[in-house]
Amino acid sequence: MASDDQPVPVFPKPVTLRDVAARAGVSVATASKALNDQGRMTAETRERIRETARSLGFRPNSLAQSLLRRRxxxxxxxxxxxxxxxxxxxxxxxxxxxxxxxxxxxxxxxxxxxxxxxxxxxxxxxxxxxxxxxxxxxxxxxxxxxxxxxxxxxxxxxxxxxxxxxxxxxDDGGGARLAIEHFRRLGRKRIAHVTGPASFAVVHERAQAYRAVLTENGLPVIEPLLGAWSEAWGHDAVAKLFDGNGEKPDAVFCGNDQIARGVIDALRERGLGVPNDVGVIGFDNWEIVAEATRPPLTSVDMNxxxxxxxxxxxxxxxxxxxxxxxxxxxxxxxxxxxxxxxxxxxx
Amino acid sequence: MASDDQPVPVFPKPVTLRDVAARAGVSVATASKALNDQGRMTAETRERIRETARSLGFRPNSLAQSLLRRRxxxxxxxxxxxxxxxxxxxxxxxxxxxxxxxxxxxxxxxxxxxxxxxxxxxxxxxxxxxxxxxxxxxxxxxxxxxxxxxxxxxxxxxxxxxxxxxxxxxDDGGGARLAIEHFRRLGRKRIAHVTGPASFAVVHERAQAYRAVLTENGLPVIEPLLGAWSEAWGHDAVAKLFDGNGEKPDAVFCGNDQIARGVIDALRERGLGVPNDVGVIGFDNWEIVAEATRPPLTSVDMNxxxxxxxxxxxxxxxxxxxxxxxxxxxxxxxxxxxxxxxxxxxx
DNA sequence: CTTAGCTGGGAAAAGGTTTTCCCTTATCGG
DNA sequence: CCGATAAGGGAAAACCTTTTCCCAGCTAAG
The missing domain is CATH 3.40.50.2300 (Response regulator)
Structure with missing residues (x-):
């Protein structure tokens, strides 16, 4: 009495099947059947109930249904x-x-x-x-x-x-294959692999695929470089690959896009152009990184x-x-x- | 009869309050009350029911509870x-x-x-x-x-x-203040702002805070550079800020971490060191980017x-x-x- | 010894829906 | 006009839990 005016927003009570049935002048059983295309009744009855349900904005209570159906x-x-x-x-x-x-x-x-x-x-x-x-x-x-x-x-x-x-x-092995085959088709000969730590199973799976494809095609296998999943590691790995005296790679397959990013930056610092001097492929296809890389990064997407x-x-x-x-x-x-x-x- | 051996895994029926009650030799009402600390009964009865529930692994069916409580x-x-x-x-x-x-x-x-x-x-x-x-x-x-x-x-x-x-x-305005104040405390004098497109409300909110703090402290306001939320834009913005003849900024407050990243890269290309020559602050504190930046990026975190x-x-x-x-x-x-x-x- | 009051516990309704079974009425063939 | 059948629709149980009564038995006061 003292306060008819609640400041709290009051939400309307949901309309139940019972309401629909009452409004349509049938039992809840019939109403249920009408809405679920079950049971037998005249087409008009069915339609009338449906129309009532629509006009009342009826939505079945999922909790009640779940309880009954055990789903x-x-x-x-x-x-x-x-x-x-x-x-x-x-x-x-x-x-x-x-x-x-x-x-x-x-x-x-x-x-x-x-x-x-x-x-x-x-x-x-x-x-x-x-x-x-x-x-x-x-x-x-x-x-x-x-x-x-x-x-x-x-x-x-x-x-x-x-x-x-x-x-x-x-299929990470398959993903690695995809990358190496792509390099091969483009004529790359010395393909390196810079990837994550040995503690990850995928590192080995991909490395194995890497070796297999190269061997199948008579290309030299450069022992994969294992490190961290980071840009910094990509950066460091380039030093190991390119700062020695031996023949330099013309392609690097990276374990993720961040490593690839680090690799590309490090190559640029050495005056090596991507893709002209060295091709680079990443993994994960993390678009926000892959697209921001200069040049935009070709990458294996895990779908x-x-x-x-x-x-x-x-x-x-x-x-x-x-x-x-x-x-x-x-x-x-x-x-x-x-x-x-x-x-x-x-x- | 023909097939007692189902290959499909069959999941055990959940134990209900009814099961507990039956096992404990009481009604479901009493069982419920025992488990919810409601009603009156001897301590032993309560404990016996609880023990039974525990041993049976009883967990109340949330659906049934929800239906009743309307929550x-x-x-x-x-x-x-x-x-x-x-x-x-x-x-x-x-x-x-x-x-x-x-x-x-x-x-x-x-x-x-x-x-x-x-x-x-x-x-x-x-x-x-x-x-x-x-x-x-x-x-x-x-x-x-x-x-x-x-x-x-x-x-x-x-x-x-x-x-x-x-x-x-x-509070993006407050975040911008935090960044500019930080620059100021470190003695930076010419602070620029490179940010996202004008179509975002926060761009204006931050720009306004940027202007306000500089004005309050008698520092020169460089008109904020609006562009995209991308690394590429950060890169381009550096050209606008540093390739002219005027006095160069010694700090750049960026609208997000990707822009900051682009800014840092572009500065490096110009032989400008971060933080020695130019200080940079990002926004969002997207750790995976901020930590990978060289040097690691100071950034506003939105909590x-x-x-x-x-x-x-x-x-x-x-x-x-x-x-x-x-x-x-x-x-x-x-x-x-x-x-x-x-x-x-x-x- | 009567009555009030308390104690321990149970019956039943409620929540909203689905489904099975049953009942009534209409229709049809003979 | 009678019996069988089908059609249209409803009552009630079920899903599982909570909560409100209510009842039976006991104690204690008068």
Whole structure:
């Protein structure tokens, strides 16, 4: 009585199926059936109910549906990639694959904190997610959580904790091949490889592909230079490659775009032109870096969005009760050609 | 009969409160009360029920709780920041503020697609999110969706669609002040400003602060150079600033870290040393860029995680029925000092 | 011994939807 | 006109939890 005027904004009560039914003069059962194309009734009744629902702005309460169907139409995405460089493109692909099925995605960044990971996983399970997708920064950089023996299906993207898990990763060996073959086709003869630390599995996988392609083609193999994933390392590596007395490389395949950036800067400092004197290819195709490089950097793209799509669709089929063979699925990379290797294809 | 052996993994049925109650020999009502510290019963009964729940691994079904409480303990985060450079730190802050309240976050990237935006917002509302946080790439870069008159509270972070909305943004003017004051304290006299396009509100806000601080201190104002948010523009801007005949700047305040990067590279090409000849400060403190710059870049950090925290907490109080004054809340930036201005504070 | 009051615990409704089963009425063939 | 059948629609259970009563039994005061 004292205060009819609330300053707090009051939100209207959602309209329920019951409201629709009452307004249309039928039972909730009939209303439900009308809206879901179930049961039998005259076309007019069905249409009348639908029209009523429309005019009232009825939207079924997903919580009630989920409770009954034992499916929440949500999935969880776990990541520890703070800046989202990998996980966001992945997320886009996943979301893209799932949005049409009406599935939404909980994103949880667990950093490297097992406690936080545990907390988020429990929150997801309590919310009855239909499944979980776990990503890492790299295939052998796992999340600080144990997801085995959960009550829901789990899919790994860009990481693989154990051989029995269902995992989608990029074919890094294939990506390396793509790069080296590209150099070869352009006539490059002495191709070097500057990459990240030995502690990463992909470093070895790519190095192996690098050696294989060169050997297959009778080109000299320069022992890959392992270092950090940084620009600074790219810079230093150029010193090792170009400051000696031996024959100099005419191409450098880099483990990521930042290394490539450092390599290009260092080459410029030595008066070597890219792409004329030396061709450079990066990895990751991190557009914001690759495009800003001078010249714009040709780079191997891991197709993360596509990878996310596949992971999303597979999770969906798992949720639907189908089974999926355990193990790794490698998805192909693609080469994005810019101007750091010379002779772009169309021009 | 024909096939007892399913190859599909079968997930165990979740244990319900009913199971706990049956096992403990009480009614579900009593079981519920025992677990929620409600109602009256002997301490032994309560403990027995709790022990039973523990041993059975009971976790309450969040969907059922939500249905009853009319709160889903989820919020939606809308963004159009594909690479997540801004939205991921924001997300971390939000998540951090909400996880203790048991709230999970749906992340939706709507790109620039109104249809996708609509789709995601409807999915969120159907899932009965308790509220929505909308972010943009910049304060005047809005999402392609209309969030007014929704059934749930909405908070904007890093963007503000209209003056009546509740919005949290960084204090870009204050950030600019921080940078210029820093230069001034270090004794820089001719401070230039190279920034983004005129179409961004923050460009003007920062430029105004830039002019104000210089004027207050009797230092010369060099008309800010507006261009793109790119390295290339930073590069070009140096030509405009340093290739003429007039007196040269001894400091450049840049609109983002990429511009700063371009500026530093261009200065180096002209034989000008950073920080000795020219000091440089960036904006955004995008660590992966700022730290890789040579020398490492001093940069204004927008405290996005803190901003996300505030936004999250405010949304929570709004959901709790409290009200929040409409309008913008500006949160302070901070200056992260590295080596691009000379004389770091401690050493 | 009666009655008020407390204690421990349970029955049932509520939340919103879907689905199964049942009932009523109309239609049709004979 | 009778019985069978189909058509249209409704009642109620189910999903799982919380919360509001309510009841039975006991204690203590009068």
């Amino acid at each position: 929440s139409f949500t999935v969880g995405l776990l990541t520890n990639d703070t800046y989202g460089r990998f996980s966001l493109p992945l997320m886009s692909g996943i979301s893209d694959a799932l949005v049409d099925a009406g599935v939404s995605v909980f994103l949880c960044n667990v950093e490297e904190d097992p406690r936080l990971g545990q907390l988020h996983v429990e929150a997801m399970l309590d919310k009855r997610v239909d499944g979980i997708i776990a990503t890492g920064k790299r295939i052998d950089r796992h999340l600080p959580v144990d997801l085995s023996n959960l009550r829901v299906p789990v899919i790994y993207a860009f990481t693989q904790p154990d051989p029995d898990a269902v995992a989608f990763v990029s 993360l969005a596509a990878l996310g799509r596949e992971a999303g669709l597979t999770l969906l089929s798992l949720v639907g009760g189908k089974s999926a063979a355990p193990g790794i699925r490698k998805l192909p990379c693609r080469l994005v050609v810019r101007q750091s290797c010379g002779r772009p294809p169309d021009g | 889903s303990f989820t919020v939606g985060l809308l963004t159009n920041d594909t690479y997540g450079r801004f939205s991921l730190p924001l997300m971390s802050g939000i998540s951090d503020a909400l996880v203790d309240a048991g709230v999970s976050v749906f992340l939706c990237n709507v790109e620039e697609d109104p249809r996708l935006g609509q789709l995601h917002v409807e999915a969120m509302l159907d899932k009965r999110v308790d509220g929505i946080i909308a972010t943009g790439k910049r304060i005047d870069r809005h999402l392609p969706v209309d969030l007014s008159n929704l059934r749930v509270p909405v908070i904007y972070a890093f963007t503000q669609p209209d003056p009546d909305a509740v919005a949290f943004v960084s 996005l995680a803190a901003l996300g925290r505030e936004a999250g907490l405010t949304l929570l109080s709004l959901v709790g029925g409290k009200s929040a004054a409409p309008g913008i809340r500006k949160l302070p930036c901070r200056l992260v000092v590295r080596q691009s201005c000379g004389r770091p504070p401690d050493g």
